[in-house]
Amino acid sequence: MNGEPVIEVKGLQKSFGELQVLKGIDTVINKGDVVFVIGPSGSGKSTFLRCLNLLENPTGGQILFEGTDITDPGNDINLHRRKMGMVFQQFNLFPHLSIMKNLTIAPIKLLGKSKEEAEKTAYTLLERVGLANRANAYPNQLSGGQKQRIAIVRALCMSPDVMLFDEPTSALDPEMVGEVLNVMRDLANDGMTMVVVTHEMAFAKEIASRVLFMDGGYILEENTPEELFGNPKNERLKSFLSKVI
C-alpha cells in the first residue's frame, strides 16, 4: 500500500534561542502512510509536525516535500502549503466567516475555483462528516467536536496530498473525541497520507501504519503499532508506555 515518498525529513533540527528542541530527525513519509507521533510533553513532537509545513522554520537539515526541498528559501512555501492540510489543537476556524466561507475562502482565493464549484466540494465533504446542515452557521455556534470536524473539512477542501494533525482531540470534551476520530479513521481508510501527533494511544494502535516515539528531540523508536506497543525495545518508550496505558 505504500507508494513513493511524500515527505522526506533529513537531519531536521530546530532551536528556539538557546533551547534545542529537535536535535536531528530523519524519517520518510510515503504515500498512504498513516504515521502517528507519540511522546511525552516537551519531546518536540508538535514542533516536528509544525516544521513539516514550515510553520516553524527549521534551523538545520532538510525537508523534501514531493521531491522539492521546501527549506530552500528559493522555493515558495505558500504553493506547497496548499497541498499540506493542517488541523490544529485549537481548531482555529475563522470566527468572522460562516462555515461555508471558512471552507471556500482558500479554494476560491488560492486555487481560483468558482464560488459554485468550491461550495459544491465543500458541501459534499460537509455531508461526509455529517454537518451539511450547519453550512450557514458561524464557528461560535458549534461544539468543539463540530468545530474540529469543520477544521478537517477546511483542510480537505484544498485537496491536499498529506494531512497534518497537531493533537486534534486534546482540546475536546471526552464525549466529543469519538466523532473527530471517526472522521480521521474514514480519511485513513480512504488512503489519505496522514501525520498525527496525539496522546490517543488506542487510536494510534488501531489505525496507524507506523508509529514514531519521540523524546528529547530525537526519534527513539519507529515501528508498526503492533511491534512498538506490543514489544517496545527502547527503555524510555517502555517507561512512557507503562505510564500512559
Added chain:
Amino acid sequence: MPQWLQNLADRFYTNFISENRWKYIADGFIVTVEVTFFAVLIGIILGFIIAVIRSTHDKTGKLKIPDFICKVYLTVIRGTPSVLQLLIIYFVVFGSVNISKVLVAIIAFGINSGAYVAEVIRSGIMSIDKGQTEAGRSLGFTYAQTMIYIILPQALKNVLPALGNEVIVLLKETSICGYIALQDLTKGGDIIRSRTYDAFMPLIAVALIYLVMVMLLQRLVAGLERRLNSSER
C-alpha cells in the same frame, strides 16, 4: 408675553437673526464637518498603514526602517500638543505658501489623528490569536493575504468602539481651528459673542450643536457594531 421671555427673544434676535449672524454658525458648522470628515479619512488611511507596518515588524521582525520611522512619527505627534502642530503646519511648513486654511487644518488633524488611529488598529491586530495567522498560512495564504482576509476584518471589528471614540475626539479637537483664524463652528460662535457682548446665547448654541453631532456619531457607531456582531450570532 412675560418680561423674561421677551428678554430672551430679544437676545436670540440680536445674536442669531440680526445682521444674519446665524451665518457665522452655519458656515462654521460646514467647516467643522469638512475638516473632521477629511481628517478622519486621512487619519484612518495613515493609521491603517502604520498599524500594519508596526505589527508586521512586531510579529516577523521585518520592516525595521519603516517601523523606526513610524515610531518617531508616533512619538512626535503624541508627545506635542495638537494646537502647536496646527500652528507649526500653518506658520512654518506652509508659512511661505498661500494655501487654504481648511486644507491646512485637514492635513494637521489628519496627521494628528493617524497617530492615535494607528495604535488603536495595532492593538486590534495584536489581539487576534496567532492561531488565526497559522491557520491562514497553513492553507497557503501569504502573509499579506492572511492579513487582508483573516486578521484585519476581525481586528477592525474589535476596535470599532475605540475608532468611534477617536472620531468623536477629533470632531471636538477641531475647535482649535480658531488659532489659525479658520472660522469653524467654535470660532463662529465666538465671533458672535465679540459682536454682541452676549456670551451665553452663541456659546451654548455652539455647545449644543457639538453635543448633537457627537450623539449622532455614537448612534452610528452603535448601529455599525450591532450589524457586525449579528454576523456572529
